Amino acid sequence: MLDPLTISSILRTIAFPALISMGMVQLMIAGEIDLSTAAVMSFCAVLSAKLIKDFNFEVPEAVIIVLLCSLLIGCVNAFLTVKIGIFSVIATIGTGFVVRGLSYSFTNGVPIYPMPESFALLGSLRPLNISFTFFLMLAVAFFVQILLTSTKWGTAIYATGSNRQAAEVSGINTFRVKLICFMATSFLSGCAGLLTMSQLPGTPGDPIIGLNLELDILAGVIVGGVSLYGGRGSAIGSLIGVAFIQIVRSGLVIGHFNPYLQLPALGLLLMLAVAWDVIRHKKNVA
Amino acid sequence: MNTNKIKFLIYKFPEMGILIGVILSFLIFYIADNSMADVSTLVRMATQGTCIGFAAYGMSYLMITGEIDLSSGAVAGLAATVSGMMLDSGYNELISYTSALSVAALVGLLNSFMTLVIGIPSFFGTLGTSFAASGLIIWLLKGRWIYTGDFIPFLDFLFSPSPFFEFPWVFLFYAILIIFGDILIRTSKLGTILKATGGNVLSAKIAGINTNYVKTLCFLFTSINFGFAGILVMGYSGTTDFSIGMDWILWVIAIAIIGGGSLRGGIGSILGTFLGVCLIQVIRMGLINADVQTNAQKIVVGAILIGAATFDSLKIKSKN
Numbered sequence: 001m002l003d004p005l006t007i008s009s010i011l012r013t014i015a016f017p018a019l020i021s022m023g024m025v026q027l028m029i030a031g032e033i034d035l036s037t038a039a040v041m042s043f044c045a046v047l048s049a050k051l052i053k054d055f056n057f058e059v060p061e062a063v064i065i066v067l068l069c070s071l072l073i074g075c076v077n078a079f080l081t082v083k084i085g086i087f088s089v090i091a092t093i094g095t096g097f098v099v100r101g102l103s104y105s106f107t108n109g110v111p112i113y114p115m116p117e118s119f120a121l122l123g124s125l126r127p128l129n130i131s132f133t134f135f136l137m138l139a140v141a142f143f144v145q146i147l148l149t150s151t152k153w154g155t156a157i158y159a160t161g162s163n164r165q166a167a168e169v170s171g172i173n174t175f176r177v178k179l180i181c182f183m184a185t186s187f188l189s190g191c192a193g194l195l196t197m198s199q200l201p202g203t204p205g206d207p208i209i210g211l212n213l214e215l216d217i218l219a220g221v222i223v224g225g226v227s228l229y230g231g232r233g234s235a236i237g238s239l240i241g242v243a244f245i246q247i248v249r250s251g252l253v254i255g256h257f258n259p260y261l262q263l264p265a266l267g268l269l270l271m272l273a274v275a276w277d278v279i280r281h282k283k284n285v286a
Numbered sequence: 287m288n289t290n291k292i293k294f295l296i297y298k299f300p301e302m303g304i305l306i307g308v309i310l311s312f313l314i315f316y317i318a319d320n321s322m323a324d325v326s327t328l329v330r331m332a333t334q335g336t337c338i339g340f341a342a343y344g345m346s347y348l349m350i351t352g353e354i355d356l357s358s359g360a361v362a363g364l365a366a367t368v369s370g371m372m373l374d375s376g377y378n379e380l381i382s383y384t385s386a387l388s389v390a391a392l393v394g395l396l397n398s399f400m401t402l403v404i405g406i407p408s409f410f411g412t413l414g415t416s417f418a419a420s421g422l423i424i425w426l427l428k429g430r431w432i433y434t435g436d437f438i439p440f441l442d443f444l445f446s447p448s449p450f451f452e453f454p455w456v457f458l459f460y461a462i463l464i465i466f467g468d469i470l471i472r473t474s475k476l477g478t479i480l481k482a483t484g485g486n487v488l489s490a491k492i493a494g495i496n497t498n499y500v501k502t503l504c505f506l507f508t509s510i511n512f513g514f515a516g517i518l519v520m521g522y523s524g525t526t527d528f529s530i531g532m533d534w535i536l537w538v539i540a541i542a543i544i545g546g547g548s549l550r551g552g553i554g555s556i557l558g559t560f561l562g563v564c565l566i567q568v569i570r571m572g573l574i575n576a577d578v579q580t581n582a583q584k585i586v587v588g589a590i591l592i593g594a595a596t597f598d599s600l601k602i603k604s605k606n
Contacts, residue, residue, distance in 0.1 A: 080592065085599040089409065090543065093536065094595065097588025104581035207581075228410070260424045260528065267417020274410045275400075282405055 008131075010250045012199070015133040016041075016192045016210075017217045018242045022137070022144045023185030024221050025238040029148070030178050031161040031230030032081055032088040034185045036073065036096035037217055038210035041193030043103040044070055045209050048194060049112035063194060070190030073099060074183035081182070082175050096214070103207040111206035133195045137239075140188075145235035157181070161230030212263065219270040220245040227277050245269065303597070304545065304561040308568060315572030322572060325451060332457045333445065335567040337518045338534065339460055342541045342559045343467065344511025348504040349542055350471065350554035351497075352484035353408040355397060355508045359534030360419035362516030365390045367423050369517050370432040370526025379440050383517055390513025391506055393419060398505040402498050416535065423528050431527035434520060441521025456518065467556040480504070484554070540587050541566055544594040565590075 020037050027034055044066045051062040073095060080091040148154040159167035160174045167174050196209050224241025226233030248269065252262055316322040341358045348355055365386040372382035393415055400411035444456040471477035482490040483497045490497050519530050545555065545562030566587070573583050 080596070084596050085603060086592070086595040090539070090595050091592065093539070094588045094592035097536065097584045097591065099588075101582050101585030101588060105578075105585065228407075258424060258429070261421055264417045264421025264424070267414060268421070271406075271410070271414030271417070274414070275404060275406055278404065278406050 006250070006254070010247060011134050012131045013250065014243050014246045015131055015137045016196055017213055017220060017246065018239055019133065019137040019140060019192050019195075020185065020188045020213075021217050021221050021224075021238045021242050022140045022235060023181070023188040024217055025224075025226055025233050025235055026144065026148070026157055027178070027181040027185050028221060028226045028228075029161045029230060029233045030157045030174075030181050031164065032178055032181070033092065033218070033228075034077060034182060035089060035092040035214045035218070036077065036099060037185060037189040038213040039096040039100035039103065040070055040073055040186050040189035041196065041210035041213065042207050043073075043099045044190035044193040045197040046103045046106050046112065046207050049197070050106055053112055066194065067187060067190050070186045071183050074186030075179065077186065078175075078179040078182040082178050100207070107207050111208075131199060133192075133199065136195075141235050141239050148235055158231055161232075163231075215263075215266055215270065216245050216249070217242065219266055219273060222270065222273040222277060227281060228274065229277075229281050241273075301555055301558045301561055304558055304565060308561055308565045311565060311572065312568050315568065315575065318572070319575045321575065322568075327571065327575075329447070329451075329453055331567045331571050332453050333522065335563050336454070336457050336460045337515050337522065338537065338541070338566075339560065339563045340515040340518060341512050341534065341538055342545070342563050343460070343463060343556065344508040345538065345542060346545065346554050346556050346559035347467070347471075347480065348501075348508045350480045350484050351501050351504050352487070353401060353501060353504070354412065354539075354542070355505065355512075356409065356412040356535050356539070357393060357397065357416035357419060357509070358512045358515070358538045359531030360416040360423070361390050361393050361509050361512035361531075362519065362534065363423045363528065363531035364393070364419045365513030365516035366520040366526050366530045367426050367528075370434050370520055371426065373434045373437045374432045379438060386517060387510050387513045390509045390516075393512075394506040394509030395502070397509065398502040401505070402501060413535075427526075427528050429528075431525055433525050435524030438521050438524075441517070444518070445522060464556055464560045471556055537566065537587070540591045540594075543598065544590060 020041075024034060024037065047069060048062045048066045051057040051065060052059060057065070077088070077092055077095055080086050080095070081088040084091075086094075148157065156167070156172045156177050159170065159172055160177045164174050167177075193209055197206075200206075220242030221233070221238045222228065222241065223244055224233070224237035224239065226238060226241075245266065248265065249262055252265060253259070312322065321327055341362060345355055345358065368389050369382040369386040372385055373379070377385075397408070397412050397415050400406050400414065401408045404411070406414075444459070445454045447453065448455045448458055450458060471480065479490075479495055479500060482493065482495055483500045487497050516531055520526050523530075541559060541562040542554075543562075544565060545559035569586055569590075570583060573586065
């Protein structure tokens, strides 16, 4: 398992959920959850493929349009959760359903390819034989860590998550905080989807991209210290958590375990993390 | 009719809204494709709907008490697996189903333990048992599938047509349970106890209700219903494999919310859940008839889920 090829492959699988988790960690500290992340990945990949193939957009234009769409989805999530008042879990499951359904209906389930060479550009960069996305993710993680610990924005997020009313009273616009967090999460999901596409051979716009990945992200973030109740967590912690989850996954594959056991194993880890979170929360409240 | 009368009706019978939705969507699909109203189509919708309907039925009692159980698909699959394996080993139906339902009941106890003793919100706790049960199914089956079609005379009977428009007996059984359950909730002391537990746990405790006991019973009842639903699916298809119940998690949430159950508890209706199942079945059948593929159906369900949740949320806000 310590083979350099394996390590590079593991790092690659860590990169995508970790990238999205950088948005998710901010969102969860602010007290909300987003389960539509993987669906947004799929949707953005498929939409960009369709724009390029069927509507003859140039690669950069398609990318910009698609990323704008991801921001829009983030806005919808924020609106449903904060303005209408639906629990973020339900709302984002709903948007996730709709978005992934759209993704499948765009393609009839079949991946769209081939894509022009330039799309694979970022995907084929391999400094030190490790994927470009991994370094991008490290940079974003570093950036978000500083954001959370040393800026006013970070304080605003922690405040919103710990006690929304107190935050409002101190002058923080909690809706704006959550809106930006939702948009950031969706934006990073969109980026992850596009980057996944650019790294796969043939760069297919495949609606199956990211299937069940939202659980990996959620589990990773919670294992990394973010609380379901908001107000706690860190970027570095989330990175470690996501890495841990992916290492367990890879371990299961390498150990030739039944692939269908991955989901239950993941779920079990998630439950243990949640149980720990709940017990810790009860201790603090009591 | 002035608006006050309409508001009164909606307050008294919140299921009116969903009923209208069911009728409307049925009409829309009927106009698109007349075969919707064929007896054979209706029978098929009723038969398939009954399976997931039992799962939703059990859960609606639980939702009134303020909890939710996401392990529907996994427990159903587990019950199907256990009964399938036992039938395959030569045990008769009675023993097989009893064992399967006992296993389901154990899961219910586990759910109740996680929610009430450890304190994990039921949403996540039951999601966890769902994963554990899925893992158990895969481990038990080891990738094979079991043919049970020849060994299930009782289930075959349940699915055979009854004199009532050729709907299967199991559907009649289900419909009677719905009517019974709805009247029970509305008019009996049990109904009041459940609603009190869901409305405000503290007040219920002060009034002398043992809320933990009530919730545990509901979790048990829910899991047993999930198990029964799984056995029904096995009876309908004649085989047992690991795919039974796989998709159910999200469908059951959607049905529960559309049926008027609120995640905040205290509100929920047996009739509403039944109508939710009807709506989902009408939409699925209508979409299949219109050649819309399964994954695209998600768009409609997702939109309805959001719509129902929005409606629910606005209702609560307007009460305040």
